[in-house]
Amino acid sequence: MDMPTPNPEVLAKKARIVARLNEVLPPDAVISDEVEVRAYECDALTAYRCPPLAAVLPASTEEVAAVLKVCHAESVPVVPRGAGTSLAGGSMPTADSIILGVARMTEVIETDYENRFIRVQTGRTNLSVSGAVEADGFFYAPDPSSQLACAIAGNIAMNSGGAHCLKYGVTTNNLMGVTMVTMEGEVVEIGGAHLDTGGLDLLGVICGSEGQLGVVTEATLRILHKPEGARPVLMGFDSNEVAGQCVSDIIKAGILPVAIEFMDRPCIRATEAFAGAGYPDCEALLIVEVEGSDGEIDAQLERILAIARTHNPVELRESTSADESARIWLGRKSAFGAMGQINDYMCLDGTIPVSQLPYVLRRIGELSTDYGLDVGNVFHAGDGNMHPLILFDANKPGDLEKCEAFGADILRLCVEVGGCLTGEHGVGIEKRDLMVDQYLPEDLDIQMSVKDVFDPKWLLNPAKVFPLASSEARRMAAE
């Protein structure tokens, strides 16, 4: 992975930068020891690592502002970090950068059931936001599979999704406001307990900007009352085409399940071996979940099962107890772990129009044969967000490169059929160089000009999202 050459001037003045950071932060909040900073050398895209110059762990918006003022004055690149679970290398440092972690900022600032929002510091984990309101019957809807670990900060930066976003939307649809610190150290308030904006939708562009426009320290999030209940059904089909058609028919029938998850044969086999969830041995499997009272669930499932029956399923399994529901979800939830047991894997997340599902799965199969690497597919079928998991052996020379080339081909395929490179994981460094396959130079230029406005010196997470060649002139001009 190409990264820009670290700025020698910055490397040379490490001692001074650290001293200045120590002036504005408590002693335990600045980490500059060469061994200790290794804790921040990568995120969940572990194939790429680089220790930062230093890491700081501020405890308040004011401290974040103080850090950024120092870094701005010293022209030091800053890489914001939540929990470091990015799969795209979004929070991977460069050697001349300061990691700014919000992990110590975990407070709930305000909970308001009457107006249905919660305000938190962004270092708080996704699951513990729901945890804070759960006893009162509420929840925060976006639920990335990493929700136990990932922070709201990263969710906002990546505009993360989850299994239930078919009904509830992704982060941007549930974010009402933020406190953000600009690279210059200025604290700005955007949005709040009211809906929408009176001017340009700055909140909309900050969400999903991968830590390149500002450091988000607090967030107002929409909370909802929990549904009365939820129940999944499992359906097995003897081809991907038929399963894909079934998804489309359910959606067309006007029923909106909260989740429609899809697994193909390689993935079913792997999870069976790993978790023993009792899945049928078939080509394609769907898990469809609906919500409501018992009666409402019955009514929805009756329709869904009727549609499924028209596609000659090899298996239809309706849950009749909490235990059975858990078993239906078990395999899906352990899919990544199961694939990881077999080998190292790379997880992609291109999105395609649902109608292209059968074609894309067939092409991925063909590419798998060409490259000689196995791939399993498990994904959010309702919205076309695919997660092909390519298996490779990190210890085998050349395998990672082969896997990356295969992955790039799959993502180009997604774009070709009218989809996109990433549905929820973000571009980071991983898909940076593929951006030219989705966007023309002028489309990238207008995006980069947004960064020019928020961060004229290009100091925030500068080597991400845009191909280095595209951003080079701007990064150089800023140096």
Place this chain on the structure above:
Amino acid sequence: MMTPSTEVELAEAVAGAQSALRIQGGGTRDIGAPVQGAVLSTTGLSGVSLYEPGALTLVAGAGTPLEEIEATLAAEGQRLAFEPMDHRALLGTAGTSTIGGVVAGNMSGPRRIQVGACRDSLLGVRFVDGAGRLLKNGGRVMKNVTGYDLVKLMAGSWGTLGVLTEVSLKVQAVPEAVGCVLINGLSDVDAAAAMSAALGSPYDVSGAAHAPSGVDRHPMTMIRIEGLEASVSYRAAKLAEALAKFGGEMSVERDADKVAAGWAWVRDVAVMQCGSGDVWRMSVKPSDGPKLVEKLRALHAGLHVLYDWGGGLVWVQVPEGTDVRSLSFEGHATLIRGSSKTRASLPVFQPEPAPLAALSQGLRAKFDPRGILNPGLMG
């Protein structure tokens, strides 16, 4: 008036413009500070280019009449989820609204509280920036985090950042049944509490509005539920039970046409369509709504008021020239209908705090370096 019939022609028109352009769709939403300039119409870019009911997606030229889109969707039992308002009666305009105008104004109706704003249904845009470049952002798929989200930025930018040429939207199935719990006779404060209770319930409410003076001049609170027949009857009964404690006279309307007419009345702010005075649209924290209205009433007796979005969207009709922002509240106010005098003297859009204003100004300078796209419309 220029009416290019292709994106390329439109881009050339912008690139060749020597002075300000007034971007126009159907011209039904004459909102914003007055703009001087040659009219550039998008109506030549019309037509649905892709519609996949099984994927809930539709792509159309910006100049496509809203009615055409609604008819296309209705033929497959689908609709736009965000329920865009029809401004014609309120503003006294004629013509045909275009989908580009809907998106440019981020027009979101009562269902905003359940499914999000227009921007939340917007999957992708193609637009021409002020330099005449034809650009795209987003796409036609439901989930897309590839690069910055300029789709959201373009929604609600009122043609000041670029001229939309094509939009792609997520659509929704029309539910099989609908119902509305009606409560007659609540005070604003009790109505706000009732709406809040409904929205804080597990019953997936798709509309919560209160008219202090409803169709028959009595206070009327409306809570809408949509879904499968079994769901709607169950939820309506549950809500009626839960809301009984707020008093008033309760009934449940199950006639789909009547429910639709009632919500169109709310959506289009029918209560303010007659009479004179300025009409403001204010977005606030729902529980602040009644407090704000009380202060306004103290200044202007006989004020027309309508609450939507569970109390978070407050429409008021006030005497010409009234500056509702002088009350200072958290949120924002937009002057939707104003005399030319009011529009010239008060900012139509909520002035932003200095750091945000600087960011917005910076974005405008990048997207429209010559300042020719609806200059000054948003202030």
